[in-house]
Amino acid sequence: MADTTDDQPGARAEAEPILRLSGVSKRFPGVKALEGMRLDLYAGHTTALVGENGAGKSTLVKILTGIYTPDTGSLVVDGVERTIHSPRDAWADGITAIHQEPVMFDELSVAENIFMGHMPVDRRGLIDWSSMIARTTELLERIEADFAAKTQLKRLGVAQKHMVEIARALSHDARIVIMDEPTAALSAREIDDLFRIVADLKRQGRAILFISHKFDEIFRVADRWTCLRDGCLVGEGLIAETTEDELVKLMVGRSIDQVFPKREVAIGEPVLEVAGLSNATEYADISFTLHKGEILGFYGLVGAGRSETMQGLMGISPPTRGTIRINGHEARIAAPADAIDAGIAYVPEDRQIQGAVTALGIRENMSLASLAKTANKTGFVAYAAELARTRDLGSKLAVKAAHWDQKLMELSGGNQQKVVIAKWLATKPQILILDEPTKGIDIGSKAAVHAIMADLAAEGLGIILVSSELPEVMGMSDRIVVMAEGRMVRVFDRAGATPEKIVSVATGGMA
Ligand SMILES: Nc1ncnc2c1ncn2[C@@H]1O[C@H](COP(=O)(O)OP(=O)(O)OP(=O)(O)O)[C@@H](O)[C@H]1O
Ligand SMILES: [Mg+2]
Structure with a gap:
């Protein structure tokens, strides 16, 4: 056993689970989301549930919280068999969740x-x-x-x-707290706050189920792990007795090279020149140049104004001052359509709201931003071309779906994200702005997104990468702009950037 000190849960590790879900199956048309799944949760322990996008994690959460009824399976809480038909039943059993969506x-x-x-x-x-x-x-x-x-x-x-x-x-003051990717929208400081809350809950003897695609978080907060692949339990154990590699292998069925595939690309002419961009409240005096083939990283805490700046560039909330030049010509961007015409594509952070039409299918969603390019001379969308492109991008990004016309709302969170990214890649822009592109995406697909970014840069696109994940910004960017409180505080060269310097500048230090 790893830990036997008093306030560590290890000493009670062999206790009976407070919650046991077993033999759980759930089918949707065309998919087995879960098959004979079992999950044990222990008082005073955090269990990490890991698995690829579409493995069945959120489905399990929705069963535990009464949103879905399983086809088969039993739930025992505190030794007593229970049925959960509604969120109210779940609350009555002391189960509460932070949902992914x-x-x-x-x-x-x-x-x-x-x-x-x-x-x-x-x-x-x-x-x-x-x-x-x-x-x-x-x-x-x-x-x-x-x-x-x-x-x-x-x-x-x-x-x-x-x-x-x-x-x-x-x-709800529940005994069982489920967190389905709770950190996806949070920055480093807020994640620390959340982990403090998790530690509190643990000390109070509550059982926590923690779902995340970020291994550093899993190894920081979890005591136990349970791994799902294609709806089935493929392993479980103590975090202290496993490694990241082992978990990845179980999740994916193979090893994954997690090295960021940054390639040396010749940096070309300026494609985007921004000078003195400001709006009333959220950002001020933003000036930078993006070159062809360059990946320019934007790092900062949540609230630093990065996404707002990008929305300004995109005409979503037009800036009040400043100039934007594209290929040397001043661009007037008063609405998103102007930005798209000028060759800018933007993958927003909040993909649920800004990025996707969840009632439409994958193929239609992927075409939304590039209709003009797929429509033929008569104005009709060429179905075959559209389907071919959907297949190509969809399989590159490993979108898991029953078929290419499946509605987005039926896809797992991570797979919805991939479709939104693909939609913007399909516009073949000159300037691509990616806001937290790998948030919520599993480790294998993350590597695929990074590889596509590298390919696009090599083709001469200018790419802006907004990310709160330091290894990602540092691994992928040629230069890194650090923002704080709506202003640019410093620009680092790839060679001159260290994690300590970047974080220190982002949090108001002088590094
Ligand atoms: N309402 C639904 N209708 C049809 N299929 C669904 C529905 N909900 C989930 N699915 C399918 O069930 C499978 C499991 O999805 P689930 O959301 O549980 O995955 P996940 O492990 O949470 O993935 P992610 O990491 O992307 O959030 C997927 O193939 C998904 O498309
Ligand atoms: Mg999910």
């Missing part, structure tokens, strides 16, 4: 979102607003959130919305 209500307040479905009521059965606001404020303090209980959800950024989701899970 949370359902939230933009028009409502933070407090209402947190207590939706279980609002406190007074003796007359009316909603007890003051107690709801007070409890929300307490929860927000506990997770050190920087917004108020009454704030309308739509005023919050992606990371802040995620904090609401975390507060919502904590509001």
